[in-house]
Amino acid sequence: MDENKVNGSENIDEEVLSDEELKLRAEMDELARTFQEELDKAKAEEEIRAAEQAKEQEILIQELEDDVRYDAEAPDEIPEEELCECCGEKRRGTKDNPDSPYCRDCERGLRRYPFELLNVLLVLIVLALSVVACVNFAQRVGIYSAAARAQHLEKQKMLYSAYSAYDNTIGLMKDSELNGELVYQRAVRNMLMINVLDDIGTYEKQFNLFELKLPHLKTAYETFKTYEGYRLAQLDGYQVLYEEIQKLEDDDYSKLPYAEIVGRIDALLSVSTEESYKYQESLGDGAEESPSYLVKIDNYDPAMMEFFKFYAAALSEQDKEVQIAHLEKVRAAYPELTWLYGAFLGDLYNKSGRDVEELCKQIEGYNAEDSTADIIRTTNLRINGKRTDAIALAQKNIDKGSPNAYEFYRQQAICYLLDGNIEKAYSAAASGYEDSQYSVQVCEVYAIASIAAGKTDSYDEIAKLFEENGVKMSDEVLAYKDGTVSLEEIFAQGDYDIQ
Amino acid sequence: MTVIYVIVKYLTIVGTFTKAFFEHLSCRVYEVLVEDGRYLARSEMCGHIEHEFIKKRGVCFGVCFFPFLFNLMLGLMFLSAGAMNILYIGEFYMKSGAANFPSYIYLWLGISMLTNLFPQWEDALTLKELIYSKDSNMFVKIIAAPIFAILYVGSALERTGLTLLTSCGFAFVLVEFYKVLLPAIL
Numbered sequence: 001m002d003e004n005k006v007n008g009s010e011n012i013d014e015e016v017l018s019d020e021e022l023k024l025r026a027e028m029d030e031l032a033r034t035f036q037e038e039l040d041k042a043k044a045e046e047e048i049r050a051a052e053q054a055k056e057q058e059i060l061i062q063e064l065e066d067d068v069r070y071d072a073e074a075p076d077e078i079p080e081e082e083l084c085e086c087c088g089e090k091r092r093g094t095k096d097n098p099d100s101p102y103c104r105d106c107e108r109g110l111r112r113y114p115f116e117l118l119n120v121l122l123v124l125i126v127l128a129l130s131v132v133a134c135v136n137f138a139q140r141v142g143i144y145s146a147a148a149r150a151q152h153l154e155k156q157k158m159l160y161s162a163y164s165a166y167d168n169t170i171g172l173m174k175d176s177e178l179n180g181e182l183v184y185q186r187a188v189r190n191m192l193m194i195n196v197l198d199d200i201g202t203y204e205k206q207f208n209l210f211e212l213k214l215p216h217l218k219t220a221y222e223t224f225k226t227y228e229g230y231r232l233a234q235l236d237g238y239q240v241l242y243e244e245i246q247k248l249e250d251d252d253y254s255k256l257p258y259a260e261i262v263g264r265i266d267a268l269l270s271v272s273t274e275e276s277y278k279y280q281e282s283l284g285d286g287a288e289e290s291p292s293y294l295v296k297i298d299n300y301d302p303a304m305m306e307f308f309k310f311y312a313a314a315l316s317e318q319d320k321e322v323q324i325a326h327l328e329k330v331r332a333a334y335p336e337l338t339w340l341y342g343a344f345l346g347d348l349y350n351k352s353g354r355d356v357e358e359l360c361k362q363i364e365g366y367n368a369e370d371s372t373a374d375i376i377r378t379t380n381l382r383i384n385g386k387r388t389d390a391i392a393l394a395q396k397n398i399d400k401g402s403p404n405a406y407e408f409y410r411q412q413a414i415c416y417l418l419d420g421n422i423e424k425a426y427s428a429a430a431s432g433y434e435d436s437q438y439s440v441q442v443c444e445v446y447a448i449a450s451i452a453a454g455k456t457d458s459y460d461e462i463a464k465l466f467e468e469n470g471v472k473m474s475d476e477v478l479a480y481k482d483g484t485v486s487l488e489e490i491f492a493q494g495d496y497d498i499q
Numbered sequence: 500m501t502v503i504y505v506i507v508k509y510l511t512i513v514g515t516f517t518k519a520f521f522e523h524l525s526c527r528v529y530e531v532l533v534e535d536g537r538y539l540a541r542s543e544m545c546g547h548i549e550h551e552f553i554k555k556r557g558v559c560f561g562v563c564f565f566p567f568l569f570n571l572m573l574g575l576m577f578l579s580a581g582a583m584n585i586l587y588i589g590e591f592y593m594k595s596g597a598a599n600f601p602s603y604i605y606l607w608l609g610i611s612m613l614t615n616l617f618p619q620w621e622d623a624l625t626l627k628e629l630i631y632s633k634d635s636n637m638f639v640k641i642i643a644a645p646i647f648a649i650l651y652v653g654s655a656l657e658r659t660g661l662t663l664l665t666s667c668g669f670a671f672v673l674v675e676f677y678k679v680l681l682p683a684i685l
Contacts, residue, residue: 102532107532110532110533110534111530111531111532111533112527112530113523113526113527113533113536113548114536115520115523115524115527119516119520119538122516123516123517123520126513126517126573126608127573129577129604129608130573130576130577133576133577133579133580133581133605133608134576134579134580136580136584136601136605137576137579137580137583140583140584140588141681141685142685143588144583144587144588144677144681145681145682145685147587147588148587148677148678148679148681148682149682151678152678152682173588177594178588178590178594179590179592179593179594180588180589180590181589181590181591181592182586182587182588182589183588183589184589185589208592211591216589
């Protein structure tokens with residue numbers, strides 16, 4: 001009765017419920033259904049997890065049982081070929097690699113093979129040493145760089161710049177108390193090439209004599225030998241010349257007995273240098289500053305002696321071909337020593353009307369910074385009447401800051417004198433004189449330009465300078481002053497220059 | 500050939516030792532099974548660690564490359580100081596007149612490290628097999644080519660002891676390199 005009543009009332013309710021209320025009820029039913037589904041899913045996952053745990057436990061128990069069986073297995077129960085190669089006590093093979101020749105424990109150990117303490121210590125020592133090496137390298141990197149820069153300049157044939165760079169490098173080495181023999185070797189070679197001979201003897205002290213005979217210092221040995229050849233030739237060869245000059249009653253060097261001098265120099269070539277060394281030692285005995293020359297030569301250097309034969313030939317005013325022959329021998333023996341023969345040979349070539357270009361290229365080939373080649377070219381242009389070109393080439397070198405600017409000014413002054421441009425000639429000669437007062441030829445051209453320009457004060461200054469230094473003014477200058485010789489006769493004929 | 504190999508290895512014992520140490524270290528990091536851990540065995544294994552056959556490409560590359568890299572770095576450090584002092588500026592003797600032993604030692608250590616850079620020949624072959632197998636990625640083949648080439652050729656040279664000559668030659672090359680580099684940067 002009551003049920004019917006309730007059902008009856010629900011039916012009545014449904015009938016009386018609005019659409020909105022019906023929609024709300026449907027949503028409530030949907031929510032209840034979703035909740036029930038989530039609950040069922042959670043229960044199912046819990047069951048799966050429990051099953052997995054049970055399985056894991058089962059595996060662990062199985063492994064434990066295996067381990068017990070594995071450890072309990074006595075070696076004599078296992079066939080020999082199945083024993084572990086490492087321990088020889090347990091069965092070989094692992095779960096991951098059943099074919100392994102090692103048992104499980106041994107394989108685990110071999111994969112983490114231990115380091116011996118001594119090995120680790122040794123490696124640490126090597127690592128520490130590598131740090132020390134790095135510090136050493138870093139401290140010296142400035143010296144390496146300076147030495148490399150100097151060598152680069154030397155390879156570029158910029159020998160004057162290289163000399164400065166080597167000087168800087170040697171300064172850095174001295175500051176660091178470092179004796180870089182290969183740097184000294186390159187530096188002395190460079191010095192010999194540019195005629196900076198004063199320090200070569202002192203640098204010999206940086207080397208051990210026995211080392212100088214070894215191949216890696218061969219260049220230094222050859223350099224010292226060449227230098228010693230030049231030094232002895234200068235000492236004893238020039239002595240011959242000096243003795244003959246002393247015998248002259250007046251200062252007329254053309255009276256020098258050339259053949260006799262050459263004979264005496266040749267005689268030196270056949271004797272040992274021993275006597276010369278003994279004589280030098282007797283002179284230097286007790287003198288602290290006397291350099292100890294490690295490299296000694298047994299005989300005089302014939303090529304160096306040729307240079308002093310040339311000197312005798314030039315002073316005694318021998319034929320140009322005779323002079324050229326001596327210098328050609330020097331050139332053939334020491335082509336790299338362009339400072340020794342270059343300027344003289346170039347001058348002789350010019351005066352004898354030969355082509356100078358090959359010689360100029362040779363000089364530049366050894367030292368691109370040497371302006372001797374351009375001096376020879378300028379003289380050549382002037383002698384051949386191309387005075388405008390000569391002035392331009394000289395100016396180019398003056399503008400470059402050539403250390404021989406005084407000679408280029410002199411050449412310009414001669415060109416202007418021959419062109420009749422006295423004002424410019426005087427100006428150029430004065431500039432040359434300002435640049436260097438030690439060149440007799442520069443002073444004499446300045447004297448001629450002063451006479452031409454009517455600058456008696458300037459001429460008197462030169463005359464006084466010559467007098468003070470005991471130098472006799474050239475006959476050509478005096479003759480020009482007297483009006484007995486013209487500028488053309490001095491500069492465009494004969495030797496094309498003041499003698 | 501083994502005799503020459505062993506002689507070279509003993510002449511450059513420090514490099515041999517450190518190479519083996521770094522190989523051991525790599526094996527340990529990669530958990531490669533080491534079968535013989537002696538560094539200076541008098542056999543073709545001198546300077547190498549006898550280990551299991553490596554099947555993974557990355558592991559094989561690591562075991563070959565990292566000892567090479569570490570020895571190369573140490574070698575360059577020692578050789579830079581030694582070669583520049585001895586071969587370039589020529590500091591054969593110190594100011595006191597005594598031989599310049601530190602620089603000679605640096606030079607020897609540098610050469611010995613660079614003599615022992617490369618993997619064992621079998622490892623190089625394994626690496627080749629793993630990198631250049633048919634199923635290997637083309638990208639990996641290209642990327643690994645330069646390093647593989649160095650390791651492979653170096654390993655072949657090291658087998659014959661020729662790396663002693665190449666490392667001596669490299670000392671001179673290094674000097675030339677610094678001669679160009681240092682003035683440019685300082």
